[in-house]
Amino acid sequence: MHVLAQEELRIDAGAVDYLLLALYFVFVLGIGYLARRSVSSSLDFFLSGRSLPAWVTGLAFIAANLGAVEIMGMSANGAEYGMPTMHYFWVGAVPAMLFLGIVMMPFYYGSKVRSVPEFMLRRFGKPAHLVNGLSFALAQLLIAGINLFLLATVVNLLLGWPLWLSIILAAVIVLAYTGLGGLSAAIYNEVLQFFVIVAALLPLTIVGLTKVGGWQGLVSKMSAAGNANELSAWPGSELTGFANNALSAAGIVFGLGFVLAFGYWTTNFVEVQRAMASKSMSAAQRTPIIGAFPKLLIPFVVIIPGMIAAVSVQEMTRFKQTGEGNVDYNDALLLMMRDLLPNGILGIAIAGLLASFMAGMAANLSSFNTVFTYDIWQSYVVKDRPDEYYLSIGRWITVGATAAAVGTAFIAAGYSNLMDYLQSLFSLFNAPLFATFILGMFWKRMTPTAGWLGLVMGTVASLAVFVLSNVGVIELPGQGASFLGAGAAFVVDIVVSIAVSMVTRPKADAELVGLVYSLTPKATRTASTTGEDAGWYRRPGILAGIVLVITIVLNIIFA
Amino acid sequence: MSQSTRRGHTAGAFDIRVIIAALFGIYGVVITVMGLVATSAEDIAKAAGININLWSGIGMLIFAALFLLWARWRPIIVPETQGESSAE
Known part of the structure; x- marks a missing residue:
């Protein structure tokens, strides 16, 4: 997305937009500062003292995943493939999230481990622990670099700040709040980010739909462009590359829905850590299940704007038909913002985009520092020191990881x-x-x-x-x-x-x-089903059943 | 962990719901005002005939008010005794 002619995307941000954007950053840093006051032990810093309510960890669970790739990538897929993109959410995420909550969480939370590698230690012993700890830490540094790079690219495109300056500034802000407040700061900010992202995308979707004449207008415009097949989610042949319908559907269910989705959602400590921070087994089980509700609905404000962009933004329409022009699918959301949003809401939309990119990176950092401190440093390098020592290591390693992410951002720049x-x-x-x-x-x-x-x-x-x-x-x-x-x-x-x-x-x-x-x-x-876990609406099994029914209904409606 | 023995004080300002309400309250006021006084016919035409600043602003104010009410209705209790608060 960084090779296109930049002038086309330069958004006309005014003083009010900058003010609203700055206000957002004041809140982000303020949360980091406030969270710092409640950190007194390493468990507070790394797992928020296992004290957070399920709706907070549930929204954080989903916001940690709602990073740059999700927002930009899925709106791009929406512009390119249309409704089959929904499978990344409805087949490729929700069932795995329910499985994590119902089947796997009792082992994670019940065994009182502090990280996924620590589970490996208890189950398989040291060699598996070390292999997993090192590979996870390395992966987080590389992925943090991707998030940082995308963040900087958008700042560069939208506001015209140089790439290197954007990278360093973004890194410093994320470092400031995760380094100060640990996981609580990251999680609280993720919850705030979740709402800001929705506040950015919902008005954009409403205005976009109005512009093309509602859902019916979108349907007739896409049909007129010869893309009526993109209006139904199944069988999704273009997405999978299989011409045969049955093969294509099987590919979506087994390939995307099973190996990839289950691999990502059930063992990725970035996600699991958010559930581990909750205050009871019931809340831990509910975390991914509560997260599944927004996960079902987010595609409507991410994919549909992409589809609208493909029929209403001139450059995008031409690009889709001829493959020519200075834009590509990744720009769908930015072009929509440029064309539809006046100053004011525009500032909030920019804040929402930046929020989503920072959420991804903060999640990488906060899970990296936990695994590095507990599973590598405390287990194999410097053992048996008092807790304050590991808390301070956690803070310092966050600084080191941020510096490393600036480095890996330049690796990402090469792709x-x-x-x-x-x-x-x-x-x-x-x-x-x-x-x-x-x-x-x-x-x-x-x-x-x-x-x-x-x-x-x-x-x-x-x-x-x-x-x-x-x-x-x-x-x-x-x-x-x-x-x-x-x-x-x-x-x-x-x-x-x-x-x-x-x-x-x-x-x-x-x-x-x-x-x-x-x-x-x-x-x-x-x-347990008593005290703060009482009530049918707090039963993980019942909640999961509701999510499953909604998922099936959505798949039938948009089949 | 049973409710009868729960002691402590409310979390007050550092309840994330209050913070979310504060940010959206300010956002709501700013863009509602922009929608009322600083929106030209051109801006409205750009947004498909909707005064999107005004409507988003009103939406955010309602959202902020709901979150404040929720925080009032179910305040967070910070336990005064340290230790595991798991419900096993």
Whole structure:
């Protein structure tokens, strides 16, 4: 998105817009300052003292994911593919989030671990712990760089500030609040960001829909442009690249819905950490389920503006028909803002975009510093110091990580399509982890050696696909190589884990209570239903059922 | 963890709902005023005939008021005793 002619996108921001934007940053830093006063131990800093209510962690859960890639990338996909993009939300996220809440959260929260790698330590021992800790930390630094780079790119495009200045300024602001207030500051800001993002996108969607004559107007305009097939979500052939309808639907359900989505949502500590910060097992289970409600609705204010842009913004319409012009799909949202929003609401919309990009980076930083401090530093480098020592390490490592992210932002700058880069990172880091996790959680025979060896071999398999496709041995378009890599990592990890388990010694059953499904008594897997967890509307199972029904209804309406 | 034994003071200013209400209250006032006094016919034409500043502003003010009411109705209690507050 950074190669286009910049003048076309320079938004005409006025004094009021800058004022509203500045006000937002005052609030962001203020929250960091206020949260600092409530941090007295490392558990406060890294897990918010496990004290947050479920609606806060639920919204933070979704805002942490609502970063640059989500907002810009999905509106771009909306402009390019139309309604099939909904699958990234309804098939590719919501079922995995419900699974995380109902099935996996009891093990995460119930075992009182402080991070996903720590779960690996309890289940498989040190080697798997170290492998997972290091690979997670590395992945977070690389992804933080992507978020930082996108943030700076938009500041550069919208406001005309130089790229390097935007990168450093954005890094300093995110550092200021995560370094001061730890996870609480990050989570509280994510909740605020969530509402600012909605306040930015909702008016844009309403104005956009009015402009094209409502939903009916959009339908007739898209049909007139010969894109009527983009109005239904299924079978989504253009998205998957499969010409056969049944194959395409199967690809969406198994490829996107299972391996990729479950890998991302259930083992990614960036997300899981938000649930771990909640105040009870019930609240932890509800966190991803509450997050699923906005996740169902967000596509309406992200994808539909993209679709409107494709029929109403002149440059975009021409680009879609001829592939020519100075814009590309990534600019859909920015072009809509430029064309439709007057000063005032424009400032809030810019604040919303920047908010979303900072949310992504803050989430990377706050999960990185937890894993680095607990799982690497405290476990293997400097052991047995008082808690204050680790709290101060946590603060300092946040500074170090921010500096590193400025570096990795320049790596991200070298990629022309950031979604490709991101997907290759996911296939390297998340797919093998998911395989090891799911096997280890349900199969008590899986041994510690299998734990780390499976992880390593899975990552190697994915890396091999990555290298082969980079040197041109495997020819796959777009993100095809990443999907293949994720699949290879998953299969290799499972096969290696089973084979190694057969010839090595498993842990004693007694050591696996609370970590493996069949060895954990039902009572400890079940959340309480009294006190602050009373009421049917606080039962994770019932909430998940409601989400599932809405998901099915939405899929039928927009089929 | 049962409700009868819950002691402590309310969280007051550092209730995230109050902070969200404050930001949207200010945003709401600013753009409502802009919608009323500083919106030209050109601005309205740009936004498909809607005075979007005015309507968004009113929406934000209502939202802020609802959040304030919620925070008043169900204040956060900060426990005075330290320790695990998990409900097991």
